[in-house]
Amino acid sequence: MTSPVPRPATPPVPGPSSLTIAAGGVLLFLAFGTTGMVAFVRVLAGMFR
């Protein structure tokens, strides 16, 4: 007699802390915000050159 098939465990629904998500958002914003700002300045400088 074989043993019953073990039920595959249902992975828990991820529950990241809002602090982690906020930190991620800040880093993303820092990366793209800085890049966008510098790019904006460069483009403006290019317009008036």
Place this chain on the structure above:
Amino acid sequence: MRRPGLSLPWPSLPQGWSNAVNRAGRRAGTKRAWLLPLATLPLLPAALFALVSGQGAALGGLVGAAAIAWAAGRVLARGGRRSARRAAVLMGVAAGLAALIAAKLGWPGALVMAFLAWAGTRLLLDGVGAAEDAAEEAEAEAARTLAARAADDSVPALLRDAEARLARIDTAGRSLRDSRLLAASQAMHAVVADLVARPERLPAARRFLTVQLEGLERVAAGLAAGATPPPGLPLLLDDMRRAADALRVDMRRAVDEELDIQVRVLSARLREEGYA
């Protein structure tokens, strides 16, 4: 039934839009997938000015970065193996490209921006990768067990088939994050496990197994195809779970009654024979 998807700040959308948003929100990580292309919004002013002033290189870099970020969102929304990690790498490439070509920060600056975007995305998607890895592990474990069981001739083919179908329903339930579908499927797992232990009960449960499995498969297929769950679905899934639980109770009761009768017969015989 809890509808996984984007939580919207407004009460309702037109039906088609609402369906599209819910479909988009089904899989793990999709709740945060739309944030990735959104993160490139700070590039928009520079892109507009580059377009107006005809600075093709800068415009190309910015549009390319936005396109890569959009692709990262798509990768995440589609889910699959290591989608959170792949999306983070794409976001890093997007930031690096914009920093290198449009902001002209040079390689060191581009690498710093790429790292920030990569790390930011990893944090933003914290938990998505872990859930996906756990789901993959559970599926791999189930597949290994099923393969071992398939090689075992002592388990009737019908039960092996039922286990394989339930594993597929489980996978669908997990990716849809549908707790009722999962509960119904796991109740059926328990029935199948009981039948594996006592295959002589299979003829009595054969019809039940067929009907339940077909029903669950159709529900899972419909939901996976993006159908809007009808109002009666939660009740149906609860009924299916209850029916599976009831069948197990019945089977157990039959076993108990059998043992009870055997005990009585044995006691009577021992008394007759003068041993008790």
